[in-house]
Amino acid sequence: MILSEEDWVALAISLKVAVVASAASLPFGIAVAWLLARKSFPGKSVLNGLVHLPLILPPVVTGYILLILFGRKGAIGSVLDQVFGIVLSFRWTGAALAAAVMGFPLMVRAIRLSIESLDKGLEAAASTLGAGRFNVFRTITLPLIMPGIVTGTILSFAKAMGEFGATITFVSAIPGETKTLAAAIYSYTQVPGGDEGAMRLTLISVVVSLAALLASELLARRVQTRTEGRDV
Amino acid sequence: MFEIDIRHAQGDFKLEAAFTAGDGLTALVGPSGSGKTTLANIAAGLIRPEEGRVTFNGETWFDSERTIFLPADRRRIGYVFQEGRLFPHMTVRQNLNYARHFRPTRTNEAADARLIELLGIGHLLERRPAGLSGGEKSRVAIGRALFSAPSLLIMDEPLSALDPARKAEILPHLEYVRDEIGIPILYVSHAMEEVARLANRVVSVAGGRVVAEGEPGAVLGGARPMPDDMEPATFISARISHHLESEGLTVANSRAGRIFLKRSAAEPGDWVRVYISAQDIILGIGEPGNLSALNRLDGRILGLAERGGSVWVTVDCSGEVVLAQVTRHSAARMGLAEGQPVSLLFKSVSIDTQGLFRRQAPDALP
Secondary structure, three states, X not given: OOOOHXXXXXXXXXXXXXXXXXXXXXXXXXXXXXXXXXXXXXXHHHHHHHHHHHHHOOHHHHHHHHHHHHOOOOHHHHHHHHHHOOOOOOOHHHHHHHHHHHHHHHHHHHHHHHHHOOOHHHHHHHHHOOOOHHHHHHHHHHHHOHHHHHHHHHHHHHHHHHOOHHHHHHHOOOOXXXXXXXXXXXXHHHOOOOHHHXXXXXXXXXXXXXXXXXXXXXXXXXXXXXXXXXXX | OEEEEEEEEEOOEEEEEEEEEOOOEEXXXXXXXXXXXXXXXXXHOOOOOOEEEEEXXXXXXXXXXXXXXXXXXXXXXXXXOOOOOOOOOOOXXXXXXXXXXXXXXXXXXXXXXXXXHHHOOHHHOOOOHHHOOHHHHHHHHHHHHHHOOOOEEEEEOOOOOOOHHHHHHHHHHHHHHHHHHOOOEEEEEOOHHHHHHHOOEEEEEEOOEEEEEEOHHHHHOOOOOOOOOOOOEEEEEEEEEEEEHHHOEEEEEEOOEEEEEEOOOOOOOOEEEEEEEHHHOEEEOOOOOOOOOOEEEEEEEEEXXXXXXXXXXXXXXXXXXXXXXXXXXXXXXXOOOOOOEEEEEEOOOOOOHXXXXXXXXXXXOO
């Protein structure tokens, strides 16, 4: 089975988009999960709703909203363009943004659950030992919610690898820039005689997904043993 | 000197308490739900009360009027929690070092090694908390609190999760902490045995209020208000006179008279605090016949108080107030009345070694 040049490029874009999307959204995911799990503030249910919106909306709608907001003429997009010279629409970075937004609810949910199940008493104990808020978070909270963070990141990565609707609406499928694996499979199915190509990429998709799953299993198990405090 | 005077509401529960804690061990006693742990958490800075003041050695930790609140991490306290709260993702050594990390002090490796040895946790250093027994966890938790070089140690029922054998194993370590480390200790408990053995001072809390405060004998003995789940008892200070080796007994002199104890490890001249449960005392009028009970203290009835089916009789034995518990039936049959001369009889064995307590400082005695 030989991949064409274009297939390799699509795979590389997908991986790049998925890695950037899950890694870049992680700090925000932890922050939002923390807010939702620990703090009560006005507008908390609004924030919760906003985070979960991409889960409920048709992906095309999410993609369209991104286009309106982050397009070159969009409310946020125009500022990014003029002030920072950052353009997201029809760029791979835009694909990463779309993938991150789509995976965000999954990430936040996983991390929020692990924060909620964390024994606050341990954080209190750390503060009686002289650790200030930031140090408590760094040395106690963060290591102990690591299983949730790993799960959340993997879910976000997996979602990004498979994202199609929002991405194609927001950044289209420009070969070499925004044409991801999913988009490439779709375009193969749209041309006569493209079955073979679609099958090739489908196999690649399965392999990548399985590898990611396996890696996450191993990682999660290691983190779990450590945070549960068993002797190794 | 630790001083607290606060008002705080948690839902329907209202806490309004003021007390002080000086050197040695101050026990905060009371039934569950009386607000002991909340007070400990306020002392530690884990709960911010609504109103009042908390000061320690002249430093203001909390003052609602001046809106001062020093968070827990800046109070230099050590807190031993009921459940230990060891960090599960760290080894025992890392748990201990954590306490060091944020409050760097002159590291005295000899002193550290000695503490680890005294607590008997040297062989656990590379283990993780999940693999430790309850007693081991407690000892590590005590060690961790002490490693942070606190100027006030707070302990919230550190032994309640342990079975009697493990408790007996930890108690000497707590005595060591009290007598050798020399920092004030606030000790939350509702276990009479622990309080009797450890406390220099007792603050009794009920329904969110301080109901009594003072010397253990004065607060816990006598017919004073006492937490319902505590056994009535008396503490008598006594000085070891000599041992009767062949009989396995130790003789001690107290203000109330001579007391026979089971052979004690204490040396002649040592001051001990003897704990006598009110239920172990037999009350007699007139000259008792030939009884097997070794101990006999004579005195006059100070007062009678009905408690459920029984009567608590306080007896003044040459200035030492002893509490005895008899059934209502017996009290009526004997015609007990104030001012009546009575004898108190109890076996030497009823003061077991668990009930024989070292004292930090001797009381004023004749």
